[in-house]
Amino acid sequence: KPIAAAALERVDDNLLKAANAKYQWHPMVHPKRLEQDPPLIIARGRGAVVEDLDGKSYVDGVAGLWCVNVGHGRKEVIDAIQAQLAQIAYFSPFDGTTTPPSILLSQKLIEMTQPEDMARVLFSNGGSDAVETAMKLSRQYWRLKGQPQRVKFISLMNAYHGTHIGGVSMNGIPSFRANYEPLLPNCYQVECPWIYRNPWTNDPKELARICADALAREIEFQGPDTVAAFFAEPIQGAGGVIVPPETYWPLVREVCDRYGVLLVADEVVTGFGRSGAMFGSRGWGVKPDIMCLAKGLSSGYVPLGATLFNKRVVSAWDDDATFTGAIMHGYTYTGHAVACAAALACLEIVEREDLPGRAAAMGARLLDGLKPLEQSSAVVGNVRGKGLMIAIDLVADKETREPIDPGEGLAYRLADAARAHGAIVRPVGTKLILSPPLVISEEQVDVIANALKEAFRVAV
Numbered sequence: 001k002p003i004a005a006a007a008l009e010r011v012d013d014n015l016l017k018a019a020n021a022k023y024q025w026h027p028m029v030h031p032k033r034l035e036q037d038p039p040l041i042i043a044r045g046r047g048a049v050v051e052d053l054d055g056k057s058y059v060d061g062v063a064g065l066w067c068v069n070v071g072h073g074r075k076e077v078i079d080a081i082q083a084q085l086a087q088i089a090y091f092s093p094f095d096g097t098t099t100p101p102s103i104l105l106s107q108k109l110i111e112m113t114q115p116e117d118m119a120r121v122l123f124s125n126g127g128s129d130a131v132e133t134a135m136k137l138s139r140q141y142w143r144l145k146g147q148p149q150r151v152k153f154i155s156l157m158n159a160y161h162g163t164h165i166g167g168v169s170m171n172g173i174p175s176f177r178a179n180y181e182p183l184l185p186n187c188y189q190v191e192c193p194w195i196y197r198n199p200w201t202n203d204p205k206e207l208a209r210i211c212a213d214a215l216a217r218e219i220e221f222q223g224p225d226t227v228a229a230f231f232a233e234p235i236q237g238a239g240g241v242i243v244p245p246e247t248y249w250p251l252v253r254e255v256c257d258r259y260g261v262l263l264v265a266d267e268v269v270t271g272f273g274r275s276g277a278m279f280g281s282r283g284w285g286v287k288p289d290i291m292c293l294a295k296g297l298s299s300g301y302v303p304l305g306a307t308l309f310n311k312r313v314v315s316a317w318d319d320d321a322t323f324t325g326a327i328m329h330g331y332t333y334t335g336h337a338v339a340c341a342a343a344l345a346c347l348e349i350v351e352r353e354d355l356p357g358r359a360a361a362m363g364a365r366l367l368d369g370l371k372p373l374e375q376s377s378a379v380v381g382n383v384r385g386k387g388l389m390i391a392i393d394l395v396a397d398k399e400t401r402e403p404i405d406p407g408e409g410l411a412y413r414l415a416d417a418a419r420a421h422g423a424i425v426r427p428v429g430t431k432l433i434l435s436p437p438l439v440i441s442e443e444q445v446d447v448i449a450n451a452l453k454e455a456f457r458v459a460v
């Protein structure tokens, strides 16, 4: 029987697992590992719960991949997608044509980011694209401003800015870089403010100052008139949910202003409520010049990315009457009609249900539920987070804070055990990461916390 037809009829999942091993490669894992340990096949979802092919259900502790913020199977989103499909699925955004949903969504995004003075949107297909767009257009901005030598990018250690060669070159996590070198020149990393792991201090204010000074020194070292932009996540996600001290982002804004450097907030994870504020940078009281958005924008129903530019950046285009201002960048699917229609429905839910407020409340409950693991488990060094972004840091030695050896697979064993107790959590090297849908209920939060408590009891 053809696999596609069989899959739709709920066949034995061994058939699909065998076909998966034979035909498909997956991101971020050695193909051989998945042959030995096939992926869980998720077949259905409602709200913060997903079901595998056999009908076993799990609380989704990861929102797919930090993205399904409004929850699975939302009727409003499905209806919006179907309605748009019935009109037109796709037409070109190039060459003088467009479709209605992208116009409405660009207006909505600019209205939502008036506190940040945002003025224009350029759409793409996801977070890596949104970052690539920000890199290229920040260079173009400096050309328009008559400073074409401003080409350098500075980012943070432990940063994750996606998988395109530009984003990988700014990533501060060695494992994403090593296999793909040589990377883009002119990209430099400075220390990130990580209170649990830094060689300097336990005082958040002091750490913020040290790390903001490190950025200033790097800009001075490179030559301020050669630096295009500083990129950072308001809370570092893939690097291990590294929540900076309150004072870090305001100091970074001052440093960027001092040298004229553009401040780009990579809000791919933190956008639309996940950190407890509508945007992560807003949570720190800071206005970036450029914002990269994806994930929660369309809650993963259809891929979509967006890069927002503030009035300062846009003014360079407004003042330009030459070919230098032509935006020779974009994708076939820029402003895809179905994706934009899905996003409009998602953003209505985010606002109507106050999902930022919900993320703050449910995140606090989840953190409270997990914090006791720091005392009860010998391998939990630190449980931290903000809103519904939480990490459990696994250590070999609590005193020295030395991380576990990721090769021993403890994080995977813990995730498997949590799954057996009804919750999907994400093992990432020496950490477990939690990022459930923002619509999660109190009972579902408690299922995750209890599943993890059990997991640490049985798997360590």
Ligand code: PMP
Pocket: 125, 126, 127, 128, 129, 131, 160, 161, 162, 163, 233, 237, 238, 266, 267, 268, 269, 294, 295
């Ligand atoms: N930036 C950040 C901060 C991210 O977390 C991610 C994805 N996790 C990306 C960019 C890349 O997004 P995508 O995988 O949609 O390309």
